[in-house]
Amino acid sequence: MSNFQRNMSLTGEPPKTINTQQKIASAIGLIGLALLFLALFNLDFPNKTLWLSVSLGMIAAGTIWFSIAAYANKHEGIKNDGIYFKSLTSRGFWAWILGILLTLFYMVLYWFPQYLGLVQDGDNKGLVALFDPLSKLLNGGPASQWFLYGTLYTMAILAFGVKFLLKYRNNNYEKLRTFSVMFFQLGFAFLIPELMLRLNSASFSLPYYDLKNIWPLNYYNFEQYRVDEFVSAGDIGLGLLIFGIASIFIITPILTYKYGKRWYCSWVCGCGGLAETAGDPFRHLSDKRQVAWKVERWVIHSVLVFVVLMTTAVVHSYLGDDSSKYWLTKDVFLISVASLLTLVFLGVWIFKREELQKDARIGSIAYFVIIIALIALHFTTGKTLFLFDAEILRQSYGFLIGAIFSGVIGVGFYPIFGSRVWCRFGCPMAAILGFQQRLFSKFRITTNGGQCISCGNCSTYCEMGIDVRAYAQKGENIVRSSCVGCGICAAVCPRGVLNLENGPLEKRINSNEILLGNDVDLMNYVNK
Amino acid sequence: MEHIVIIGNGIAGITAARHIRKLSDKKITIISAETDHFFSRTALMYVYMGHMRWRDIEPYEPWFWEKNRLELKKAFVETVDTANKTLHFKDGGTIDYDKLIIATGSVTNTFGWEGLKLNGVQGLVTKQDLETLEKNAPNNKECPRAVIIGGGLIGVEMAEMLRTRNIEVTMLVREDAFWAGVLPKPDAEMISRHILSHGVDLRPNTELEKILGDDKGNVKAIITKDGEEIPCCVVGITTGVKPQISFLKNSEIETDKGILVNRMLETNIKNVYAIGDCAQQREPIGNRPSVEAVWYTGRIMGEALAQTICEKPFEYNPGNWFNSAKFFDIEYQTYGWVFSESRKKDYEAQFHWKCNSDLRCVTISYNKNTNEFLGINTFGIRMRHEVFDKWLNEKRSLEYVIQNLKQANFDPEFYKKYEKEIQSKFLNQTVNA
Numbered sequence: 001m002s003n004f005q006r007n008m009s010l011t012g013e014p015p016k017t018i019n020t021q022q023k024i025a026s027a028i029g030l031i032g033l034a035l036l037f038l039a040l041f042n043l044d045f046p047n048k049t050l051w052l053s054v055s056l057g058m059i060a061a062g063t064i065w066f067s068i069a070a071y072a073n074k075h076e077g078i079k080n081d082g083i084y085f086k087s088l089t090s091r092g093f094w095a096w097i098l099g100i101l102l103t104l105f106y107m108v109l110y111w112f113p114q115y116l117g118l119v120q121d122g123d124n125k126g127l128v129a130l131f132d133p134l135s136k137l138l139n140g141g142p143a144s145q146w147f148l149y150g151t152l153y154t155m156a157i158l159a160f161g162v163k164f165l166l167k168y169r170n171n172n173y174e175k176l177r178t179f180s181v182m183f184f185q186l187g188f189a190f191l192i193p194e195l196m197l198r199l200n201s202a203s204f205s206l207p208y209y210d211l212k213n214i215w216p217l218n219y220y221n222f223e224q225y226r227v228d229e230f231v232s233a234g235d236i237g238l239g240l241l242i243f244g245i246a247s248i249f250i251i252t253p254i255l256t257y258k259y260g261k262r263w264y265c266s267w268v269c270g271c272g273g274l275a276e277t278a279g280d281p282f283r284h285l286s287d288k289r290q291v292a293w294k295v296e297r298w299v300i301h302s303v304l305v306f307v308v309l310m311t312t313a314v315v316h317s318y319l320g321d322d323s324s325k326y327w328l329t330k331d332v333f334l335i336s337v338a339s340l341l342t343l344v345f346l347g348v349w350i351f352k353r354e355e356l357q358k359d360a361r362i363g364s365i366a367y368f369v370i371i372i373a374l375i376a377l378h379f380t381t382g383k384t385l386f387l388f389d390a391e392i393l394r395q396s397y398g399f400l401i402g403a404i405f406s407g408v409i410g411v412g413f414y415p416i417f418g419s420r421v422w423c424r425f426g427c428p429m430a431a432i433l434g435f436q437q438r439l440f441s442k443f444r445i446t447t448n449g450g451q452c453i454s455c456g457n458c459s460t461y462c463e464m465g466i467d468v469r470a471y472a473q474k475g476e477n478i479v480r481s482s483c484v485g486c487g488i489c490a491a492v493c494p495r496g497v498l499n500l501e502n503g504p505l506e507k508r509i510n511s512n513e514i515l516l517g518n519d520v521d522l523m524n525y526v527n528k
Numbered sequence: 529m530e531h532i533v534i535i536g537n538g539i540a541g542i543t544a545a546r547h548i549r550k551l552s553d554k555k556i557t558i559i560s561a562e563t564d565h566f567f568s569r570t571a572l573m574y575v576y577m578g579h580m581r582w583r584d585i586e587p588y589e590p591w592f593w594e595k596n597r598l599e600l601k602k603a604f605v606e607t608v609d610t611a612n613k614t615l616h617f618k619d620g621g622t623i624d625y626d627k628l629i630i631a632t633g634s635v636t637n638t639f640g641w642e643g644l645k646l647n648g649v650q651g652l653v654t655k656q657d658l659e660t661l662e663k664n665a666p667n668n669k670e671c672p673r674a675v676i677i678g679g680g681l682i683g684v685e686m687a688e689m690l691r692t693r694n695i696e697v698t699m700l701v702r703e704d705a706f707w708a709g710v711l712p713k714p715d716a717e718m719i720s721r722h723i724l725s726h727g728v729d730l731r732p733n734t735e736l737e738k739i740l741g742d743d744k745g746n747v748k749a750i751i752t753k754d755g756e757e758i759p760c761c762v763v764g765i766t767t768g769v770k771p772q773i774s775f776l777k778n779s780e781i782e783t784d785k786g787i788l789v790n791r792m793l794e795t796n797i798k799n800v801y802a803i804g805d806c807a808q809q810r811e812p813i814g815n816r817p818s819v820e821a822v823w824y825t826g827r828i829m830g831e832a833l834a835q836t837i838c839e840k841p842f843e844y845n846p847g848n849w850f851n852s853a854k855f856f857d858i859e860y861q862t863y864g865w866v867f868s869e870s871r872k873k874d875y876e877a878q879f880h881w882k883c884n885s886d887l888r889c890v891t892i893s894y895n896k897n898t899n900e901f902l903g904i905n906t907f908g909i910r911m912r913h914e915v916f917d918k919w920l921n922e923k924r925s926l927e928y929v930i931q932n933l934k935q936a937n938f939d940p941e942f943y944k945k946y947e948k949e950i951q952s953k954f955l956n957q958t959v960n961a
Contacts, residue, residue, distance in 0.1 A: 075726065076887075077857030081692040082578035170857075172942035289589060448938055449913025451852050451861065453823050454539070454587040455571035460580050469587055490940055494854040496861055496910035499938050 021069035029062020039130040040116065049133040056151075060159045067163035076170035078492050080461070088415065089281050095415035103412030110403045113145035139197035150190055153274065157185045160277035167280070173487045173500070177266055181273035188212045189270045206233050209240055212268050214247040216307040217429035219397060224318040253436060259502055260443025261433035262485020269429075271422060274411065275463065276486060279419025283488065286418035286465035293465065296425050296482065297359060303401055304431040305367050309374075309386050310393040312337050317390035334385070338375050341368065352439045401426065420463040424482055434481030442502040443485065444509070445478035447471065451497045458489035458498060472497055479509050531555045532837060533615065533625035535605050539823055540804025541631030542566040543830025544837070549596050551838040556597065557623065559615070561604035563655050565590065569633075570823055572658050573685045577692045608779040610797045627799045627837060630776075630787055631830070634769035634805040634821050643739025648747035649763045652686050661689070664762045668694045674762035675699075675750050677736045679706040683766035684719075684855050687728045690762075698729040698758055700750075705732055706855075710868050712891050714880045715905055719855050721886060726856050739763055769821050771806040784808055786819045791843040793833045801837075803829035813846065815865050822851060848920045849903070850913060858887060863916035864903025866893040876902060879926065879957070881950045883908070890950060894926040901929045909946060910938035930954045 018026070035055035038045075045051040071079060088094040108115050117126025124132055128143050131151060135143035161182040168174035189210045196206055207226040215221040221244050230241040255263045265272045275283075312334070319330045345368045348356070356364070378385045386393065410422030423430050437443060445468070452475070458468035464482045468489045471478045478498075490498040532548060534541040537560035545556050571585040593600055604618040608628070615623050636651025638644055650660050665671040674690050676683045679701030687697045703709050705716035706723055723730050735753045742748045749759040771786035782788045782796040786808030793801050804826035805819070812818045828846055835842035852861045867876060877896035882889035888908030894901055901924045904916060915936040919929055933947045 075857050080577075080579040084581055085578040171940065172944070173940045176942055446938075448910070449917065450824055450827075450850070451913055453570040453852075454568040455574065456568060456580055456584045456587065457571075457574065460584045473587060487940060494859065495852040496859050496938060499910070499940060501941075 019069060022066050025062045025065035025069055027062070028058050029066065032056065032058025032060075032062060036127060036130070040127045042117070042126045045130060048130050052130050052134060055130075056155060060155060063159035064162050067166045070163075071166040071169070079167050080492065083281075083284060089284075091285065091416060099413055099415045102414065103408055106403075106408045106412050109145055109149055110407060116145050116148065118145045135194075138191070138194040141197070147194075150194075153270070154185050154190045156278045157270075157273045158182055160280070161273075164277050164280055168491065171487070171491050174491060177487065178276065180267045181269075181276060184212050184268045185270055185273045204233055205229050206237060206240065209244075210270070211240075211243065213270065214252065214264075214429060215244065216248075216304070216311065216432070217269070217271070217427060218244075219307050219311065219402060219428070222311060222315055223394070224314070227318075248432075252433065256433050256436045257441050260441050260483070260485050261430065261437045262443065262483075262500070264433060265423060265430060265484035266486045271406065271410070271427065272420075272484060275414075275419040275423060279411075279414050279463070282414045282419045283463035284418070284460050285416065286420060286424070286463050288459050288462070288465050288467050290467070293467075294359065296465070298363065299425045300427070300431045300434075301363060301367070303405070303426050304428040305371070306397060306401065307428040308337075308341075309371065310390075310397045313386050313388075313390035313393050316385055331379075334375055334378070338372060341371060348439065355439060418463055418465070420465075420484070423484065424464050430482070430484075434483075437483070438479060438481040440505075442505065442508075443479075444501060444503065445471075445483065445489065446499045446501050446503075447475055447477055448495075448497045448499065450475060451495045453495055455494060457492040457494060461488050461492045463488070468498065475510075477509055529553070529555050530626045531557065531624065532627050532629065533623060534558045534629040534631060535615070536560060536631035536633055536804070536806075537563065537566045537600070538569060538631060538633045538804060538826065539566075540633070540826035540830045541629065543827045544629055544631065544803060544834050545598050545830075546596070547831055547834030548837050549598065551834060551840075554837075555599070557599040557601055557625075559601045559603055559605060559623070561602065561618075564600065564602060565593070567655070569653070572652065572655070573689045575658060576661060576689045605775055608776060608781065608800075610780045610800060613799070625799075628801065629833065629837075630781075630795075630800070630802040630806060631804045631826070632772040632775075632806045633826075635772045636765055637768040637770040638765055639767060641736055641738055643741055643747070643750075643763075644765075646739055646741040646747045646763075647745055648761055649739060649765065651765045651769075652682050653769060661686075661762070665690060665693065665695055668696075671695055671761040673698065673758070673760045674764060675758055675760040676764040676766055677750075678765065678767035679703065679708075679730075679732075680710075680766055680768060681707075681853050682769075683764065684723065684853075686764045686766055687723065688726070688856050691726055691728065695762075696729070697727075698731060698760070699723070700734045700736055700752065701730065701732050702735050703732065706730060708732075708868060709870060711905065712866060712868055712878055712880070712893075714882065715889060715891050715907065716868070718882060718886060718889050718907065719858065719860075722856055722858055769805065771808065771819060773806055791845070792836055792841065793829060793844050794836075801833055803833050809844075813844075814849075816846070816849065824850065848917050850917075858908050859910065860905070860907050861911055861913075862903065862905045863911070863913065864893070864901070864920050866891055866903040866905045879930075879954060881946075881953050883946060883949075888946065890946075892926065892929060899925045899927065901926050904929070911936045912938045 032055045035051060035058070084090045086092070088098065117124050117128040119125055123129065124142055128145055128148055131143035131148045134151060135141060135147045161178050164178050165175055189212065193208050193210050197208065200206060207229045210218070220226065227241065230237040252264070266276055316330050316333055319328060319333055320326060321329055323329050323332070345364065348364070374386050377383050405426040406422045410426065413421060452469070452472040454469055454473045456469050458472060459466070462468050463486060464484060466478070466480050466483060468478055485500055487500050490500060532554050534545055534556065537558050541558060545558055548554060548556060565586050566588060567582070568585045568587060571580065574580045575582055575585060601623070603621070605615050606618040607616045609616065613625050615625065634653060636653050643649065648664050650664065651657055652661065665674060673696040676686050676697060676699045679699060683699060684706065687699055690697050705713065706720040708716040711719065720730055720732070737751045737753045739747060740749045740751065747761060747763055749757050750763055751757050773783050773787055776783055776787065780797055781800060786806050787795055787802035788810050789795055789802050789807045790810055793803055793807065795802055805821040807819070807829065809818045825846060829844050832842050832844045848864055850861070850863045852859070854860065866878065867873065875895050875897055876893050879892045879894070880889065890907070890909065891905040892901065893903045901919060904911070930951055933950060934945070937945065937947065
């Protein structure tokens with residue numbers, strides 16, 4: 001017998017090494033990354049354009065070559081071999097290292113951009129300076145930490161998007177979806193807003209606007225400086241402002257009704273885009289326990305309430321009181337918000353009462369009463385709206401939700417909590433879309449008769465932590481607010497049980513406790 | 529309160545328990561010597577392959593059992609005393625029951641070859657088998673080559689598992705192609721080519737003579753009936769399974785291959801029932817074998833028996849046959865009956881279509897006298913269970929099925945559709961015939 005160390009646990013010692021090509025590719029990518037680190041530590045590159053291109057080129061080439069070496073010579077199909085044996089993808093040593101590095105990066109990005117080389121008045125230094133040439137090329141000005149971040153973010157979606165395309169090259173749904181997120185990130189989130197900055201002059205100025213970034217995900221869209229800029233920028237600005245409002249009140253409801261929230265969350269959204277590409281190797285790390293689902297429902301809806309309060313307070317704070325100057329006054333606005341919330345609340349309670357779980361009933365009543373009571377309190381006693389100053393609400397939301405939740409925890413913790421922590425627990429946009437998806441949409445994941453073998457691949461690879469198997473093994477369709485329609489459950493199912501479909505609202509959630517394959521009389525018996 | 533005791537925590541036993549709980553407040557105890565909790569046996573392979581952890585193949589969280597008042601006992605039942613309604617455990621101790629459900633499943637079927645006792649010879653049915661494989665074949669240094677005896681569903685799973693760790697696999701198949709005893713020849717041949725393409729040394733028309741060991745009692749090679757010696761460290765025995773009933777040999781319960789039951793799933797002893805793999809129908813139902821070792825039939829029997837136990841006497845009356853599997857990257861579903869050459873009924877004819885990719889094919893069987901649709905095998909194209917169930921009940925014609933095949937498609941959105949290709953091949957064939 002050899003002296004091979006046997007691990008008696010069920011996860012043994014399979015080959016988990018990467019092949020030679022993958023090693024070379026990794027080295028190339030890491031050298032590209034190391035160049036950025038050198039810039040970070042203030043090594044002043046002589047020809048920034050060249051070195052930035054070399055660095056980004058090597059990162060992209062390394063990632064893509066790595067993917068080709070990993071998948072191109074293998075059969076088309078599911079590529080999850082050894083996921084739970086690899087340190088990086090099973091919360092091992094390398095997962096923690098990556099998580100810590102990403103978290104540190106986000107902390108520096110949000111709160112200490114000077115360490116990245118950002119200089120407020122004067123020439124940039126370090127890493128930010130390295131990105132100056134690209135920034136000047138696109139928007140005409142020097143780079144900021146946000147330009148640096150946007151570039152790396154877009155690169156990540158594109159390079160890991162190619163990896164995802166190779167990994168799922170047997171699956172047209174996955175391919176189209178990935179082309180879509182790559183397109184929207186590159187075009188809408190990166191190039192268009194950067195190029196739009198070129199239109200700005202002393203007399204004309206548009207805010208930086210990623211058109212697909214919809215309120216409330218884009219929680220600052222209706223802040224005073226932006227609205228002022230929109231209004232002062234004439235027809236184009238007004239058009240953009242109207243588009244921003246229409247996005248959430250018209251476009252979103254229509255598309256979500258027809259296709260579910262997936263049209264946004266896994267086809268368009270930038271957060272979703274990163275989760276689906278760079279985050280794909282970590283999708284199985286989401287918590288599937290029922291207790292996680294309970295926490296999720298409270299947390300995400302609380303964030304939604306927070307963003308509604310915050311935005312209402314902010315908009316309220318800059319509106320005027322004189323209706324002769326402009327029809328939309330503080331009071332008109334507040335009453336409209338209260339009426340809209342009341343309408344939604346009553347609508348759900350009248351038409352969809354049966355579909356609300358106990359905690360949804362408690363939560364909806366509690367939050368509704370609190371909001372309306374605060375508004376009433378403001379009108380009757382003149383107390384500050386929502387008790388806190390609008391600016392304090394805005395800053396706390398930006399800090400707690402915008403920075404810590406969506407950035408530091410959302411992405412920094414990819415290798416520990418999975419890729420969709422923000423989308424699942426925090427994103428208020430996902431909450432709105434999910435609310436509609438659950439109650440008023442044609443989308444569902446269909447279960448194919450009695451073919452489920454309860455293997456658990458669907459649940460394991462659900463990045464949103466949905467216990468898909470719990471429904472599939474009962475022959476029930478899956479209609480869950482959190483489902484982003486990534487389609488991976490259907491892809492990994494070894495028995496062809498799951499399918500993402502848009503269909504009629506009737507019988508969208510069927511509950512045949514006795515599955516096909518048994519005597520039909522038995523079904524009648526049980527359903528009596 | 530009536531005490532229902534279930535031996536076995538597989539899909540049949542757990543389904544029965546769940547449905548009895550839904551319908552009643554009876555005391556329910558589930559006994560298993562294999563694991564603490566129910567797991568998906570068909571998912572064992574994914575643990576070895578690193579797709580999932582053990583806990584991921586357990587469909588219910590640990591709190592589920594207590595919440596639903598399902599008492600779990602980890603013990604091995606050695607004898608069943610039906611006169612006193614008592615079970616005796618191997619480690620001592622007893623339990624009394626009012627009604628007993630035996631759902632002990634299967635064990636690996638062997639054919640008395642020489643060398644079966646050697647280290648490294650194993651099946652792949654239980655959690656213990658998985659642990660043994662992890663020990664026997666942790667990687668390709670410890671185990672450069674394995675030989676799998678038998679070309680069936682467990683055999684191909686085991687081949688796929690071992691290949692993920694780059695272990696060379698030789699697969700001995702008695703028939704002239706993989707699973708040719710069940711699949712029609714074109715289907716079996718396509719799957720055989722796919723298995724070969726995954727680097728498995730598939731040997732059709734080859735049988736095992738004996739297994740050779742070294743002086744430490746470990747496997748060192750096998751010898752085929754043709755006299756060829758193939759060195760290996762692991763021998764996977766996947767020549768089917770048989771009911772696990774050895775603990776009943778001194779009991780009053782009547783057995784043959786399995787535990788004999790009637791359509792009510794009752795054994796010869798009152799208040800003793802058997803479901804799942806271990807049960808054998810006294811009279812086979814339709815085209816079904818009397819012992820059905822299939823996940824779905826285990827589940828269906830559990831559902832039916834729960835009714836009977838809860839005072840709504842109910843026959844096990846399975847609907848149309850269906851099954852599914854996955855051969856490396858090719859998914860397989862079947863609805864109705866499509867027989868292999870050796871088992872084909874004299875009225876059965878088959879229409880076959882295969883995609884140029886060699887990764888998809890469809891075989892439809894029909895009655896050549898009446899043109900009635902009898903069943904379909906579909907590889908690489910997902911189809912809707914509900915639609916085929918309906919068409920089989922409605923006794924649709926072959927032409928109807930081919931014309932409406934699109935209705936049955938269950939592939940993900942944006943997938944290439946093959947119905948037109950299938951229809952045009954069918955038309956050409958009919959015109960030329």
